[in-house]
Amino acid sequence: MDYQYTKHYSVEEACDLLPTLRNWFEEIDALTDRIREFDEFLAPRTNQGEDLGGTAPNQMIRDMARVHAILGVFHERDIQIMDLQKGLVGIPALLDEREVFLCWERTQPDITHWHPLNAGYDDRKPLWS
Template identity: 25%
Template sequence: MSTSRIWTIEEANALVPRLSSMIGRQLALASDVERCWQELVQAVQSPAATPDQLIEMARNGSELARARERELSEKIAAYESGWQEIEELGVVVKDQRIGLCDFYGRLDGALVWLCWRYGEPAVEHYHGLEAGYAGRKPITAERRRQLLN
C-alpha cells in the first residue's frame, strides 16, 4: 500500500484550525454550487433535462442562461480545486458533504486512520484502515501514548 504522510496526533491536531477554515469554505461553496445549479435550471426552463443536456442548452441559450452556466462552471472548478488543496496537505478526504477527513497514523506499529470531522475541536478518534466512520474509537490517554510515528 502506498501511503503519503504518516501523522502524529500532535501534527494532525496542529492542522485542525487551518483545515477547519478550509473545509468551512468548501461547505459554503457547495451551497453556492447548488444555488447556481437551481438558477441555471430556472434560466433554461427545462427541469427534466439531464445535467449534460442542461449545460448544453444553457451554452446555446439566452445570455442569462450562458451567464448562469459560466458561474456554475467557475464555482465547480473552485470547489474541486479546494478539495485538491486539502488533499495536497496529506489529508485524505473521506466525505466532502460532512467534511470527514482522515490522516494516516501508526498505533502499535500498524497503520490506522486518525479521524476528524468538520466541527470537531481536535482529532479525537481513530479506526482501522478497513473500518469506516462507524468504526471510530476514541483516542484515550493510553492510545495517545501508543500513537507514534
C-alpha cells in the first residue's frame, strides 16, 4: 500500500516524543518573542534608512536560523505543525492499516485523539472508545 508519509509512529512512540516536542515549542516561543522584540527595536531605524550592524541584527538572524532548524526537525520526522502558536501537531500513524494523524496540542498531557489526514481538529476521534 502507498502511504503519504514514510515514518509512522505508534501511540507509544508518539507519547515518548511529547517532552521533546514541548521543549521545541518552548524554545520556538522564546526565540520568536525575542525576534519580535528585535523587530520592534530595529524597524523604526531601518525605515529611516539607518545602516544597522552589530549584535542586535546578528542575534536576530541567529534566532531566526534556530527557529528554522527546529522546524526542519519537525519536517525530517514527518511531524506536521498544524498551528504553531497553539503547539498543535499531527503525528503520522497507522490505525488498522489506515494512515492517520495522531492529534496533540501542547496543553494536553497525552495523545488521546486522531483524525484522518484530510480532516482537521474538529474531526478528531478518541483513540480509545
